Amino acid sequence: MHTKKQRIHFIAIGGSVMHNLAIALKEAGHDVSGSDDEIFEPSRSTLSKYGLLPEKDGWSPDIITTAVDVVILGMHARTDNPELLKAQQLGLKIVSFPEYITEQAFDKQRIVIAGSHGKTTTTAIIIHVLNYFKRKFDYVIGAKVPGIEKTVKLSDAPIIVIEGDEYLCSALDPTPKFIRYKHHVGVITGISWDHANVFPSEEEYVRQFDLFADSTPKGGILIYCEQDSMALMIGKKERSDTVEISYKSHSHTSDNNGHFFLTNGKERSPIKIFGSHNFQNLSAAKEVLKKIGITQEQFFEAISSFEGASGRLEKVLDNTTATVYKDFAHAPSKVKATVKAMKEVYPSRDLVACLELHTYSSLNKKFLPQYKDSLKAAQVQVVYYNPEKVKDKNLEALTEADIRSSFASNAIKVFVNPHELQQFLEQQSWKNKNLLMMSSGNFGGINIPALAEKILS
Structure with missing residues (x-):
């Protein structure tokens, strides 16, 4: 620096x-x-x-x-x-931004976590474990991590851990950000088409991850999820003088109270995060940490205190029969994984899953069918969007029929007014029922903690 x-x-x-x-x-x-x-x-x-x-x-x-x-x-x-x-x-x-970070980190070992989903949590796990053992390292992450005050740190540390987004660097540099970081260790957590405003086809979007993998230097390491078909295809591609490591969901178990544990032979370690996607993220982080000197025993010691990245399956409030969560999920793969995770940990409770369509891709009628069945596991499926945002993005107007058809569900309740959405939620019976609010926006200004207080009181 x-x-x-x-x-x-x-x-x-x-x-x-x-x-x-x-x-x-x-x-x-x-x-x-x-x-x-x-x-x-x-x-x-x-x-x-x-x-x-x-x-x-x-x-x-x-x-x-x-x-x-x-x-x-x-x-x-x-x-x-x-x-x-x-x-x-x-x-x-x-x-x-990526060019500046790379300049400052030129002499560091650069670890870049890429993927359409899971990259924030995987990066957060690595940061948590390194911080737990008081290792000297820098980082760039897109969300807050408990115990870490800021989301960017630059110092004279020998290592930097970077959450690598596939979005473009700037108006002057149409290169995906994760390529500009010039990784030594690269991770691909999973690939699912997003950013339709920049990558108008799935083929073009996937190609960026192929370029990321190909940019792994000689002697570098590429770590990829073998349970994701696209990541597997790219990860298995033959590259000279690079180390390629695959991973899958970490072995785990749970008890009758819904608490989850990572397993290692006969030993088990309690964890505070859940969901199939997070068991993959845990494995990805463990593989990275192994390469920078963190043993399996150390990983298990540190991970039990990891509470998750801010806004990722974050518990807002609970009582004895209901719980309210919020999540940053907005892309189809993220939404589907988050809804599935909620049902895994609370199988006996009904789930009200609310999704805000907020990004360019999610409000694009051509992209919308990517959300097919993403809310299927929820007993009550709700979609909210602001028609003015659709206009602002110069997109074709959406209708309730478009949304129901794209999500492949006639049961979806569609709201375009945040007050009506809030009123609907307040009128529900919340006995033995959970609420999941998913958005990269703010549901038109709904105060989720205040809403949670009202419906659970």
Whole structure:
């Protein structure tokens, strides 16, 4: 990491990882500024806390001067951004977030966790175990991990663990972010078509993971899930002078109280996360940790205190007969895995599964059939979307019929008004029934903790 003080400006500082990098650089002694046209919570409050919240929303090209050493360009800034145009005019150094991270981590062993689903939790498990044993390491992750205050850390540590997204780096660099990190150890947790606005076909989307695997250097390691057909196909491809390791769901058991344990021969270790997808994530993390000096015994010792990444099957509230969970799930494979996990741990309770269609892909009528049967395991299936968001993204309008047809369920209840959705949930009987709220948005402003208090009181 650069130790010389620099003047660094962020274009689109409000991004979930961008603002955490800005904070990390300010705390390292750099002079940091940033701008954005719209900043949502929790980014806004966090930036304000560290004195980095822009004075006003919008772009201010006057702030871009020759005194700026480097401009970090967020992926949501367009090519006609006035600050970007000014930086180009002045000939300033302009890099994307992944390029900057790789520069800072040039001398480190770079571990990159990729996948359409599971990458956040897998990265969080690795971070938790390394932190448990007080290992010196850096990291970049898209969600908070209990016991870790920030989501970006840069220091003189010899290792960096990075959650590698397949989305593009920036308007100037249409390269998937996970390729720019130039991994030494790469993981593919699973592949399921997403980001239809960038990758209009499944073939093009899968190709990015093939490129990621092919970029594994000589002497490097590629770890992949053998239970995912696409990951298996890519992982088994012959590559010279690389080590390829497959993994599958970790062996596990449960007791009559719904508590889960990882098993190792006759020994078993209690764990606080559940679901088939998480048993795969645990195996992926264990394989990575094995390669950087964490033994199986150490892994089992540390993992029992792992509570999961923030927003991933996160328990909001419970009583003796009902529990409310929230989850960041939005892509079809994530939704299906999360619903399935809830039924696995609470098989005798009915499940009300609510999904918000919020992303470009999920609101795209052509992509929507990918959600077929994703809510099937739930007894009450609910979909919410905001028609104005569909318009904002210049997409074809959706109807209730479109949603029921795409999800292959005539029983789905469709809401376009958050107040009506909340009223529906409040009117349900919550005896022996769980609620699962899944979204990368906020259900039109529904306060989930307050809702949980009301329906479970």
